Amino acid sequence: MKTCEEYQIDISAMLDGELTPAEIAATVQHLAKCSECERVFEEFQLLQEKVDKEYSRPAVPQELWKNIQSKTIHEQQSTDLTGRVIEFRKWAFRIISVAAGIAITFTAGYFLGKPSAPLLIDPSTPIILASQKGSMSDERFQQLTRELLIADQKYQQKMYFILHALNSEYMEGDLDPPSIDNNDYTDRLRLINSTGDGEIVKY
Amino acid sequence: MNWENIYREYSPGILQYLCGLCGTQSDAQDLLQETFIKAMRSESSLREPGKMRSWLMTIARNLFLDSRRKWVNKNITTVADDNPILEVIPDPGHNPEKFAVQSDFKAKLHKILAELSETLQTAFTLAVIQKLSYAEIEEITGWSMSMVKTNVFRARRKIASELSEFR
Numbered sequence: 392m393k394t395c396e397e398y399q400i401d402i403s404a405m406l407d408g409e410l411t412p413a414e415i416a417a418t419v420q421h422l423a424k425c426s427e428c429e430r431v432f433e434e435f436q437l438l439q440e441k442v443d444k445e446y447s448r449p450a451v452p453q454e455l456w457k458n459i460q461s462k463t464i465h466e467q468q469s470t471d472l473t474g475r476v477i478e479f480r481k482w483a484f485r486i487i488s489v490a491a492g493i494a495i496t497f498t499a500g501y502f503l504g505k506p507s508a509p510l511l512i513d514p515s516t517p518i519i520l521a522s523q524k525g526s527m528s529d530e531r532f533q534q535l536t537r538e539l540l541i542a543d544q545k546y547q548q549k550m551y552f553i554l555h556a557l558n559s560e561y562m563e564g565d566l567d568p569p570s571i572d573n574n575d576y577t578d579r580l581r582l583i584n585s586t587g588d589g590e591i592v593k594y
Numbered sequence: 595m596n597w598e599n600i601y602r603e604y605s606p607g608i609l610q611y612l613c614g615l616c617g618t619q620s621d622a623q624d625l626l627q628e629t630f631i632k633a634m635r636s637e638s639s640l641r642e643p644g645k646m647r648s649w650l651m652t653i654a655r656n657l658f659l660d661s662r663r664k665w666v667n668k669n670i671t672t673v674a675d676d677n678p679i680l681e682v683i684p685d686p687g688h689n690p691e692k693f694a695v696q697s698d699f700k701a702k703l704h705k706i707l708a709e710l711s712e713t714l715q716t717a718f719t720l721a722v723i724q725k726l727s728y729a730e731i732e733e734i735t736g737w738s739m740s741m742v743k744t745n746v747f748r749a750r751r752k753i754a755s756e757l758s759e760f761r
Contacts, residue, residue, distance in 0.1 A: 403747035407721055409728045434754045439722065441757075445700050446723050448606035449613070455623055456601050459630045466635070
């Protein structure tokens with residue numbers, strides 16, 4: 392059960408159009424049987440009428456807007472200048488960052504992509520033909536043998552870099568990549584060259 | 595944003611609200627000016643453009659509360675040992691500039707409003723004079739809906755009883 396003061400709060404809200412239809416119905420029902428609340432309702436209604444009559448939208452002096460404009464325009468100009476300086480710095484920073492990034496990429500690419508040892512297979516190195524080359528032509532056999540040796544060397548180099556990278560990541564201290572033993576290749580070639588009886592040396 | 599149009603549409607209502615709070619036209623105009631300068635500087639903080647009026651009213655109210663706080667801090671005076679601090683509260687009712695060319699009813703209403711707490715001033719000005727919805731008042735003041743309802747009722751009751759001579 393609501394008290395009269397609670398109903399009066401609702402009367403005030405009703406005048407402001409803030410009650411639901413159900414709340415209005417309940418308030419009106421209460422007003423019909425409570426003279427005190429009815430008096431409050433009339434008092435509030437009269438006050439509202441007087442306020443509505445007396446208060447129109449006040450005129451705002453035009454110079455006030457001019458003042459606001461001049462203040463904000465002045466600020467805007469100084470902000471624009473500061474903004475341009477900041478923008479210039481931002482762009483300069485971006486350009487320098489991109490240039491530095493490109494330089495780092497190229498430098499890293501140069502050092503990382505560069506083979507640590509020159510390819511050992513000299514195209515002019517004679518390769519002695521083996522007896523079990525089958526029906527393969529001599530030129531084709533020699534070409535394949537060279538390609539195999541070059542591919543083997545490249546594969547080993549890549550593996551060294553990968554192992555080096557893994558070592559650097561998981562172990563403290565900088566580990567140099569193991570160097571490729573050039574003699575190993577020279578020996579192999581020599582071995583191939585020396586098997587005059589046509590045997591392919593397996594290694 | 596077209597600030598000139600926004601100014602044209604909302605400044606009269608804000609000025610009216612600020613007049614109710616400040617008591618003087620010139621103080622209200624200063625705060626109105628500050629309100630728009632602040633709003634224009636921080637327009638990116640307006641999340642929903644549909645709530646422009648309550649956003650501007652919130653700025654205006656906060657500026658008023660700040661200026662009142664500063665004024666009170668500046669005017670705290672030590673009077674005597676047994677009464678160490680006396681807060682001198684501004685009484686805009688004594689300003690001759692105020693209530694110039696106003697009806698008796700309006701002058702009396704302004705006087706009563708000036709004597710009310712900021713809470714009741716705000717509740718009455720926004721709900722009864724400006725006819726803002728309770729939802730908007732809730733946004734501007736940060737009060738709950740039931741607080742808005744109660745504060746508007748209390749302000750109404752107080753002012754209605756004070757203005758009984760105009761019945």
